Amino acid sequence: MKLTDEMKDALMIIGAGGAVVHLTTCSADGKPNTVGERFVAVWKDEYILIADMFAQKTRLNLMENPIGVITIAHPVKGRTWAFRGPTTMLQEGLPPDFEFHGAKAKDVLDEWGNWAEKEPPSEVPPDIRPPRLVQRGVMFMKVDEVYSYDASEAGKRIL
Amino acid sequence: MTKLTPRMRNWLEGLGAHIGTATKKGFPTTIVVESAKVEGDNIVKFQLSEAQVAQVKQNISENPQVALGPGGLGSIRAAYQFKGVARLESTTLIVEVKEIYCTKPGPEAALRLDTLPYENIVKFESTRWRDTGPPK
Numbered sequence: 001m002k003l004t005d006e007m008k009d010a011l012m013i014i015g016a017g018g019a020v021v022h023l024t025t026c027s028a029d030g031k032p033n034t035v036g037e038r039f040v041a042v043w044k045d046e047y048i049l050i051a052d053m054f055a056q057k058t059r060l061n062l063m064e065n066p067i068g069v070i071t072i073a074h075p076v077k078g079r080t081w082a083f084r085g086p087t088t089m090l091q092e093g094l095p096p097d098f099e100f101h102g103a104k105a106k107d108v109l110d111e112w113g114n115w116a117e118k119e120p121p122s123e124v125p126p127d128i129r130p131p132r133l134v135q136r137g138v139m140f141m142k143v144d145e146v147y148s149y150d151a152s153e154a155g156k157r158i159l
Numbered sequence: 160m161t162k163l164t165p166r167m168r169n170w171l172e173g174l175g176a177h178i179g180t181a182t183k184k185g186f187p188t189t190i191v192v193e194s195a196k197v198e199g200d201n202i203v204k205f206q207l208s209e210a211q212v213a214q215v216k217q218n219i220s221e222n223p224q225v226a227l228g229p230g231g232l233g234s235i236r237a238a239y240q241f242k243g244v245a246r247l248e249s250t251t252l253i254v255e256v257k258e259i260y261c262t263k264p265g266p267e268a269a270l271r272l273d274t275l276p277y278e279n280i281v282k283f284e285s286t287r288w289r290d291t292g293p294p295k
Contacts, residue, residue: 032179036234056269073234
């Protein structure tokens with residue numbers, strides 16, 4: 001399933017502070033975890049990735065229950081979308097041929113394993129900018145479904 | 160007992176939250192509500208639309224655990240996560256917050272705040288953030 005150009009633009013804003021999303025994961029026994037995330041990108045039209053700056057509970061959840069929901073938090077501008085699908089952590093040290101739903105970890109990490117170099121976070125305001133962008137890997141979702149979170153039509157399937 | 164600070168209240172009431180819910184087997188669904196009302200020390204009430212109620216009713220009935228991440232600009236400027244249990248009363252989602260975490264990226268990500276003395280939480284906030292709520 002391919003994301004639309006409008007969705008890709010909303011998720012991947014270069015400069016101007018970038019996009020902010022919430023990533024919801026869940027333990028295997030149903031305890032949700034919802035965390036705001038910067039440093040979001042789209043990969044090959046059907047995957048969303050987020051820099052893993054040492055997420056704690058998210059990592060544990062994905063290790064036991066590899067599914068997530070990404071909701072656009074800012075700027076929204078009517079783009080009230082929730083993306084749901086299998087989600088994992090990719091980081092250096094995985095077997096060289098490791099794949100996740102059709103994506104090779106090596107290819108993803110070659111491109112996005114050093115976010116600070118690829119997209120320096122210089123536009124992030126100083127009071128919320130991390131002192132150094134230290135990255136462990138990427139959180140990586142294969143989007144299977146997009147639904148609306150607009151209150152009037154919440155849950156309506158868009159893609 | 161968990162107690163929200165004025166800053167936490169201001170961000171939740173001003174910009175609402177992304178509300179993570181799940182089935183008891185861990186299939187997640189997130190809804191977004193743009194404002195909230197905080198009552199007492201740790202009760203957060205969200206007014207849902209009929210569509211939102213339909214989307215989360217089954218999840219809440221089988222698994223009342225929820226997670227709240229502040230909405231809008233709060234997603235990055237109010238780096239908290241609130242976890243608790245929820246119930247639906249008609250179209251009002253009532254969340255009793257039981258745990259509060261800092262979600263600033265880096266060394267303080269996942270730092271649990273509600274286990275600190277209340278004065279220390281307020282002090283922590285004052286040394287990490289300049290604002291006391293969303294911009295007017």
